[in-house]
Amino acid sequence: MPELIQQGLWDDSPEGKVLIGSCCRECGAKAFPCRSVCSRCCSEQQTQTPMARRGKVLSYTRICIDVPAVDEAPYLVGYVLLDDGISVPARLKYFDVNPDVGSAVVFEVGVTGKTAAGEAITGYYFRPERGGEEACQER
Numbered sequence: 001m002p003e004l005i006q007q008g009l010w011d012d013s014p015e016g017k018v019l020i021g022s023c024c025r026e027c028g029a030k031a032f033p034c035r036s037v038c039s040r041c042c043s044e045q046q047t048q049t050p051m052a053r054r055g056k057v058l059s060y061t062r063i064c065i066d067v068p069a070v071d072e073a074p075y076l077v078g079y080v081l082l083d084d085g086i087s088v089p090a091r092l093k094y095f096d097v098n099p100d101v102g103s104a105v106v107f108e109v110g111v112t113g114k115t116a117a118g119e120a121i122t123g124y125y126f127r128p129e130r131g132g133e134e135a136c137q138e139r
């Protein structure tokens, strides 16, 4: 059975898997990962909420050395600015060339590494948003 990078980071939704963040009942501030105290107003009135599945590349770097529990180098890590205004740390996968800052990306869950024993580790990542192919998959 594949291992997860961490329990509770994402869940199913009608649109597919989504990151689960927190939303402050006092001021509406969202955060990922979930917080128990709002970073804007210090309220402890937090509720879990699904995050946007789409966003844009905010920054990234290419890692060129192998790290245990991660796909073989080179691989991309960075931050994605979700459509609901939250920036999240993330792997970036399936880019044939380095992405441009601002490139449209979509959230996915899949294999993001292997354990020392060679078992797959399931994590989340963002992949390029594709025009026609994606439109066809949604029909």
Ligand SMILES: [Zn+2]
Pocket: 024, 025, 026, 027, 028, 029, 038, 039, 040, 041, 042, 043
């Ligand atoms: Zn708040």
